[in-house]
Amino acid sequence: MSETASEVKLTPFNEYHLALGAKMVPFAGYMMPIQYSGITEEHLAVRKNVGLFDLSHMGEFFVSGPGALEFLQKMTTNDVSTLEPGQIQYSCMCYENGGIVDDLLVYRLPDQYMLVVNAANLQKDFDWLHSHKPGNVNLVNKSDDYGLLAIQGPNAQAVISEMSDYDFESLPYYNATTVKIGKYNVLLSRTGYTGEDGFEMYIPNEQCDDLWKMTTDAGKKHGMKLIGLGARDSLRLEMKMTLYGNDIDQTTTPIEAGLAWIVKPEKGDFIARDVLVRQKEDKPSRRLICLEIEGRAFPRHGYELLHAGKVVGQVTSGTVSPSLGKPIAMGYLKRELTNLGNRVDVKIRDKLFEAVVVKPPFYKEGSHR
Amino acid sequence: MNIPSDLRYTSEHEWVSLEGKLATVGITDYAQGELGDIVFVELPNVGDEVKAGSAFGTIEAVKAVSELFAPVGGKIVEINEELQDNPTVVNSDPYGDGWMIKIEVKDPGEFDKLLPASEYQKLTE
Structure with missing residues (x-):
C-alpha cells in the first residue's frame, strides 16, 4: 500500500455518500464526493434551488488567549479588529515576500476566533501560525473533530428554517451564531463559496449522523440535491472566487489576485505589509x-x-x-x-x-x- | 457496468463493432462514467485516414480532456454529427446513439486482436 493511500481520511458523512452512489475521489487527504448525479445538473440545482455539500475536509483552528487579536492582526492581511462578535471576514496569510500561504475565513466567536482554512494547506498553515505564535495565545487544530455541511442556493433559508425556530432572516451574510437544531446547539454561519445565499454548519463528529438526517429530511420538502466538489468548483469559478492551488499560491500575491480589498495596511504592521503596499503603489x-x-x-x-x-x-x-x-x-x-x-x-x-x-x-x- | 458481449474493446476504453469492413467506434459505459459530463467531442473529417492506435479526436468532459484512439486503421467514412450539438448522448447511450466514427477497415486482423468483453471487464475492476 502506498503511503498516501494509507493516510486518506473519511469524512463523518462517508457512508451516506457511498449509499447515494457518489463518485468518490481522494482530495486533500480525504475521500470526497466529486459528483452524485452529474456536475452540470448539480451546479444548476444550486443556482436555481438548493444543494447540500459535505465540506468536512476544511480545517478549523481555534485561537484564544489575551494575545489572540494582536497575533491574528500580524498573521492575516485583513483587519481583524473590525470584527464584532459573530462577524466573519475573508482574509489571507502571506509569506514575507507577499506570496500567499492560504486564504481563509476568520470567525470572531464570543470568546475566541475560529479560522477556516483549506484542507490541502492544513498542516502548512498550522505550522506557519504555530511558528509565529507568542506565549499568550492558544492555537488548537480541531479539524478532525468537526464535520461541515453547507446548504447553498436561493432556497437555502427555506431548508434551514425547517430545522430550527431561529429567525434566519435576521442573520446577515458573513455572520455566525449558535442555533438550536433538534437537541443540539450548532455553530452556523451565513457563508458560502457559490455566490448564492447559504449556511454552513460546523458539527462535532458525534452529532454528524443526527444532523445529516435532520438536514436531508428538511431538504426533501424543497427538492434539495447533494452536490459534489465538481460543481463546487464551477460554482465558485462563475463568481470569480479564487481557489488556492489554482488561482492563488505561494508565487502569487493578493494584489495580483485582485484581493487588495482584504489587504488593510492602515491597521498597522503585519507579515508582508510593506511588500504589498509597494506592489499596490507600483502596480503589479x-x-x-x-x-x-x-x-x-x-x-x-x-x-x-x-x-x-x-x-x-x-x-x-x-x-x-x-x-x-x-x-x-x-x-x-x-x-x-x-x-x-x-x-x-x-x-x-x-x-x-x-x-x-x-x-x-x-x-x-x-x-x- | 454495461459491457455488451458482442463488441470488442481497447485498453483505452473504446468499443468497436464490425460489419463486413465497416467498424463503428465509441467509448464504453465505464469510460463515460469516469469522464462524467461530456461537453465537447472533437472528431476527424470524413475521408481522413487513421492508423490503429493513433489519436483521432478528443473528448472534453468537465473534469478532464481525453484523447480518442483509433482501435483499427482505415478511412473515416462517417462521423456522428449529432455529437456536435448534443455531446451528452455519449453519457446517456454510449453504445447506441453515442457512437463516434465509422471506419472502413484495411486489415480485419486488427479487429481480431482487440479485447473480448470478458478481458475488457477485468480492466474495469
Whole structure:
C-alpha cells in the first residue's frame, strides 16, 4: 500500500455518500464526493434551488488567549479588529515576500476566533501560525473533530428554517451564531463559496449522523440535491472566487489576485505589509482577470494566453459555464492587457481561441446577500 | 457496468463493432462514467485516414480532456454529427446513439486482436 493511500481520511458523512452512489475521489487527504448525479445538473440545482455539500475536509483552528487579536492582526492581511462578535471576514496569510500561504475565513466567536482554512494547506498553515505564535495565545487544530455541511442556493433559508425556530432572516451574510437544531446547539454561519445565499454548519463528529438526517429530511420538502466538489468548483469559478492551488499560491500575491480589498495596511504592521503596499503603489506586473472565450473551447489550468503571438499569461481555472453556456476562465495576464474588453488568445492544444477580458463575476444573478 | 458481449474493446476504453469492413467506434459505459459530463467531442473529417492506435479526436468532459484512439486503421467514412450539438448522448447511450466514427477497415486482423468483453471487464475492476 502506498503511503498516501494509507493516510486518506473519511469524512463523518462517508457512508451516506457511498449509499447515494457518489463518485468518490481522494482530495486533500480525504475521500470526497466529486459528483452524485452529474456536475452540470448539480451546479444548476444550486443556482436555481438548493444543494447540500459535505465540506468536512476544511480545517478549523481555534485561537484564544489575551494575545489572540494582536497575533491574528500580524498573521492575516485583513483587519481583524473590525470584527464584532459573530462577524466573519475573508482574509489571507502571506509569506514575507507577499506570496500567499492560504486564504481563509476568520470567525470572531464570543470568546475566541475560529479560522477556516483549506484542507490541502492544513498542516502548512498550522505550522506557519504555530511558528509565529507568542506565549499568550492558544492555537488548537480541531479539524478532525468537526464535520461541515453547507446548504447553498436561493432556497437555502427555506431548508434551514425547517430545522430550527431561529429567525434566519435576521442573520446577515458573513455572520455566525449558535442555533438550536433538534437537541443540539450548532455553530452556523451565513457563508458560502457559490455566490448564492447559504449556511454552513460546523458539527462535532458525534452529532454528524443526527444532523445529516435532520438536514436531508428538511431538504426533501424543497427538492434539495447533494452536490459534489465538481460543481463546487464551477460554482465558485462563475463568481470569480479564487481557489488556492489554482488561482492563488505561494508565487502569487493578493494584489495580483485582485484581493487588495482584504489587504488593510492602515491597521498597522503585519507579515508582508510593506511588500504589498509597494506592489499596490507600483502596480503589479500581472493581474488575475476574467475571460470569456469564443467557440467550442474548454479552458483549463495551465493553458497559455497569447497576444500578437507572444505568451502574456496563463489560465488558472476554466470551465464551460453551466449557467452561461459558454467557456469562461480566470488567468493571470500582463497588466497592460487587462482592460475590460481587451482581446487575447487562449491556446488549447494547437488551436487558438479568442477571449475577451470581462468584468467579474461571470454570473451576476447570485442570491447571496 | 454495461459491457455488451458482442463488441470488442481497447485498453483505452473504446468499443468497436464490425460489419463486413465497416467498424463503428465509441467509448464504453465505464469510460463515460469516469469522464462524467461530456461537453465537447472533437472528431476527424470524413475521408481522413487513421492508423490503429493513433489519436483521432478528443473528448472534453468537465473534469478532464481525453484523447480518442483509433482501435483499427482505415478511412473515416462517417462521423456522428449529432455529437456536435448534443455531446451528452455519449453519457446517456454510449453504445447506441453515442457512437463516434465509422471506419472502413484495411486489415480485419486488427479487429481480431482487440479485447473480448470478458478481458475488457477485468480492466474495469
